[in-house]
Amino acid sequence: xxxxxxxxxxxxxxxxxxxxxxxxxxxxxxxxxxxxxxxxxxxxxxxxxxxxxxxxxxxxxxxxxxxxxxxxxxxxxxxxxxxxxxxxxxxxxxxxxxxxxxxxxxxxxxxxxxxxxxxxxxxxxxxxxxxxxxxxxxxxxxxxxxxxxxxxxxxxxxxxxxxxxxxxxxxxxxxxxxxxxxxxxxxxxxxxxxxxxxxxxxxxxxxxxxxxxxxxxxxxxxxxx
Amino acid sequence: xxxxxxxxxxxxxxxxxxxxxxxxxxxxxxxxxxxxxxxxxxxxxxxxxxxxxxxxxxxxxxxxxxxxxxxxxxxxxxxxxxxxxxxxxxxxxxxxxxxxxxxxxxxxxxxxxxxxxxxxxxxxxxxxxxxxxxxxxxxxxxxxxxxxxxxxxxxxxxxxxxxxxxxxxxxxxxxxxxxxxxxxxxxxxxxxxxxxxxxxxxxxxxxxxxxxxxxxxxxxxxxxx
Numbered sequence: 001x002x003x004x005x006x007x008x009x010x011x012x013x014x015x016x017x018x019x020x021x022x023x024x025x026x027x028x029x030x031x032x033x034x035x036x037x038x039x040x041x042x043x044x045x046x047x048x049x050x051x052x053x054x055x056x057x058x059x060x061x062x063x064x065x066x067x068x069x070x071x072x073x074x075x076x077x078x079x080x081x082x083x084x085x086x087x088x089x090x091x092x093x094x095x096x097x098x099x100x101x102x103x104x105x106x107x108x109x110x111x112x113x114x115x116x117x118x119x120x121x122x123x124x125x126x127x128x129x130x131x132x133x134x135x136x137x138x139x140x141x142x143x144x145x146x147x148x149x150x151x152x153x154x155x156x157x158x159x160x161x162x163x164x165x166x167x168x169x170x171x172x173x174x175x176x177x178x179x180x181x182x183x184x185x186x187x188x189x190x191x192x193x194x195x196x197x198x199x200x201x202x203x204x205x206x207x208x209x210x211x212x213x214x215x216x217x218x219x220x221x222x223x224x225x
Numbered sequence: 226x227x228x229x230x231x232x233x234x235x236x237x238x239x240x241x242x243x244x245x246x247x248x249x250x251x252x253x254x255x256x257x258x259x260x261x262x263x264x265x266x267x268x269x270x271x272x273x274x275x276x277x278x279x280x281x282x283x284x285x286x287x288x289x290x291x292x293x294x295x296x297x298x299x300x301x302x303x304x305x306x307x308x309x310x311x312x313x314x315x316x317x318x319x320x321x322x323x324x325x326x327x328x329x330x331x332x333x334x335x336x337x338x339x340x341x342x343x344x345x346x347x348x349x350x351x352x353x354x355x356x357x358x359x360x361x362x363x364x365x366x367x368x369x370x371x372x373x374x375x376x377x378x379x380x381x382x383x384x385x386x387x388x389x390x391x392x393x394x395x396x397x398x399x400x401x402x403x404x405x406x407x408x409x410x411x412x413x414x415x416x417x418x419x420x421x422x423x424x425x426x427x428x429x430x431x432x433x434x435x436x437x438x439x440x441x442x443x444x445x446x447x448x449x450x
Contacts, residue, residue, distance in 0.1 A: 093331075094370055102319075137366035138370075145321070145322045
């Protein structure tokens with residue numbers, strides 16, 4: 001299970017546990033400017049009682065090309081309607097491919113046959129590596145990459161329980177499953193105290209999700225009391 | 226281009242250059258016990274005048290499960306016929322998937338559309354992630370993972386010029402292209418001076434290749450004068 005510290009992957013852990021899985025959670029220190037998400041990932045792994053949580057050090061900054069890892073400003077807006085069409089500047093090249101490849105390696109060693117990732121095709125349609133066709137192609141490749149595929153064992157499945165849900169549906173579902181979203185962070189550009197900026201694409205989608213779900217938003221925003 | 230410091234990837238660089246490409250070479254410090262291969266990769270990158278060479282630090286040891294990264298003995302034999310059938314203990318879980326994912330990230334930033342990997346289906350049929358079906362599935366996935374796939378640009382190609390060649394054919398071809406194989410290392414378990422053990426699977430295949438090609442073997446073996 002890929003665990004980012006955000007709202008989606010926390011919900012994904014709860015979904016996997018509801019389906020009866022013991023969760024082995026994997027997070028990455030990949031040079032993200034918002035490393036507070038790793039603190040959230042650790043706290044969330046603990047509160048959700050995952051079987052094991054590992055943080056892997058990889059440095060995607062060396063390739064450049066993204067506002068999440070390079071010295072490029074994260075775009076800020078007042079409303080979801082102001083978000084840019086197409087692939088956002090916050091896209092990190094091949095990030096989900098790399099993350100899933102590590103998950104595949106660990107799954108092979110654990111002899112696990114199920115990998116969970118909290119991607120969402122609705123809110124993040126601009127990211128190529130969140131599309132259903134990508135996930136499906138990764139699963140096909142993964143089954144050919146590993147011993148499981150060679151030995152004819154039960155094939156690996158990439159689970160994406162949130163793929164077709166709106167942010168409001170995710171929040172509603174996670175709340176039912178007992179997630180405290182106050183312990184998650186979605187902001188692309190939090191301040192040094194871990195408070196959310198409230199104006200990046202991710203903050204706007206999260207705010208809108210809580211509003212539409214009719215659930216109080218527990219997010220700590222910068223400048224709020 | 227994935228560059229390991231071995232015989233195959235050196236030949237692969239020369240093949241890509243012969244096809245007119247400027248080569249951006251990528252090597253990995255992945256916790257391999259035979260890290261002398263990185264010295265060879267650097268020297269080879271220099272002598273073949275690649276456009277750029279990067280070494281990425283990743284630690285596959287944390288997942289365990291392979292004689293190449295863990296504290297498991299590398300099997301030794303006297304003859305190719307003694308090699309074990311099936312997946313060797315030197316297989317590193319998901320290694321080529323992870324390596325190719327990094328290559329994909331760098332390719333995307335470079336706006337390169339061609340990735341070379343020196344895998345070989347004949348001599349290494351035991352490794353699931355060297356099979357043609359794996360490479361083909363990775364290419365399909367890669368084209369869905371990236372901006373190129375979204376924007377309808379020319380798709381990425383994973384090139385495997387050595388896929389169907391015997392070790393002898395690879396050595397013959399590389400020699401034609403001017404490779405000095407004395408600067409490469411194939412051994413899974415070299416000594417502290419970088420001399421090859423002469424008895425691991427990789428050494429045996431290499432020896433056999435030079436013998437069959439009728440080309441003098443420039444390998445420095447441990448204990449040889």
